[in-house]
Amino acid sequence: DIVMAQSPDSLAVSLGERAAINCKSSQSVLYSSDNKNYLAWFQQRPGQPPKLLISWASTRESGVPDRFSGSGSGTDFTLTINSLQPEDVAVYYCQQYYRAPVTFGQGTKLEI
């Protein structure tokens, strides 16, 4: 199975500042035939189901604020949240869907 490792496990950032969460996969999730990274980012607020933020490593889902951005390729990825807002307090997960079984990172708890 592909192992996903996130860092840090938790992060405290001031309102209006930038947060960066890293995700590393145990093997590349870049599919050579379509040049796409099979990597997604999710947000889970307390008491809520997860919400898909970003797919294909950097494609923001409809309705997701543009302060959220994804970057990286191969095995190393980053979720960046600019100008942190109170509603961004959540746990963030990366996920690889390059190969079954699909696997998630352990999560990063973001606090103000």
Add this chain to the structure above:
Amino acid sequence: EVHLVESGGGLVQPGGSLRLSCEVSGFIFGRFDMSWVRQAPGKGLEWVSGISADAGSKYYAESVKGRFTISRDNSKSTVFLQMKSLKVEDTARYYCARDLGMNTFGGQGTLVIVSS
């Protein structure tokens, strides 16, 4: 709007069985792969199982392989998870989700508690 309603959870003894259901609306069910994802209390997300749109391919996490079976009924827009030989460590909230990865979630999940 994607709408998924999970049901079938409850309290079960170790070694017991449960069958979870997820009824879907808001998209053409028969065109999409589906997954089950679980979350133990206070823990992270774990993808459990997935099934292709035509039910021709099924996938399982190592932790449930041989004990859980995923299936679907496209005529009823419903996906199922049959769970057998349940263990204490299977205690979790179980969510169904659209697609094998980059999932869309739409329900609050159903809670499974395995305890004697």
